[in-house]
Amino acid sequence: MKADTLPPWQRSSSSEASEIERYALIELSHLPVSARTALFNELVQDSHYWPLVKDESQPHLQREGPWVLQVRQDKLDKLLALDGIVCALQGWIESPLTGTELASHLAPAMAVENPQKQRSLLRFYLPDVITQLHKDALDNPANALFLGVTRWWYRDATLGWTALEGKALPESLPPWQLTVDEARWQSLHGEPEVMQLTAELVDFSPSLFEGVCLCERPRQVAKALMQANNHGLTAIADKRTFVYVQLSQGSDAWASDDMQSLLQRASGGEATLADLLTTTYQQTEEC
Known part of the structure; x- marks a missing residue:
């Protein structure tokens, strides 16, 4: 796997490009301290980064976990050159939402619940998981993960960057939690x-x-x-x-x-x- 390529959107001239933002989803645990410093001090500025772990009582999870970052076009080459970025870069998200809105909307997917009300943490953005959740969202009204997402790009081990189509943005994003049936629960685990x-x-x-x-x-x-x-x-x-x-x-x-x-x-x-x-x-x- 290589991180020195971007999804096909970089080479397209889609009419919707001016209407959506592009966000990187990065898991910080894979980045050494020097790379994290460069990421936040040089590549993303003006607080254009948002954690998906919202639990202030577990700062280590927030510090090491997934963040949504907005990276300027002229900084992308430097992003892809960061030490550890091959493993850290989990996906790209195209969305009309602001970074704050997107992070708040994605945060509930960090935990999954089954019909027996059992809950567990979930790295929902991993390729094998996000593809399952995309299928689940087609029939599961409790799965609102892809609302307001235009496209979710994940890195397929064989095909490279692959897009999952999202769902239209409603007038307002509803509060939600990720609840799945028993079969999906077992599969996700x-x-x-x-x-x-x-x-x-x-x-x-x-x-x-x-x-x-x-x-x-x-x-x-x-x-x-x-x-x-x-x-x-x-x-x-x-x-x-x-x-x-x-x-x-x-x-x-x-x-x-x-x-x-x-x-x-x-x-x-x-x-x-x-x-x-x-x-x-x-x-x-x-x-």
Whole structure:
């Protein structure tokens, strides 16, 4: 993935260009201190930046979390040259709303609620999540995320910048909270599982991600987790073992008939995948 390109709007001469503003959505946790200083002191001025985390009791979340920023056209090259911006730049939003209005409207999406009134934090702007929420908004009247958004640009891993069409701006933006059905709740919570496992693996075995960009690590874990699910593994410990082996030994780690047999036995509940692997390795050494 490269950050040295912009969405196609930069090269278009749309008649609506004068009627909408363009905002960058940046997650500050990916930027080193020097880059943050340059971002706020040199690239965005006159308070043209707004946090999406509004909870003043959690300043660390606000400090490290997502911000909406309005960047002048002549500053875009410098923005894309910032250290860490490849991972930090989560999207571009075209909207007729002011920055204050847009940030206030997006803020409720930082938490998602299911029918049982359970709530959890949500990094709603990640590609795998924002695309789900866009589909959800088509049929879910409680999902007002795309009201007042002309286009939401996210970076597809294969296609590059890709636009999601928004919804017309009503006379006034209604108060809202992000409530989804149980199926969507379960689907959205695949992302926290990925982030949790990524963090555990970074702590336990940082060499797994040597030379791998911060934002690429969760993608590798997510890909391995999906394959673990496809093999029928449901226990957290089994999925953790599967991901570790795949990241440490490569995508062919499970290709042999013997390894496929171990996966079947683990998914059937005969024993944990870790125990099955240990027994197999011991038997191999004895031979």
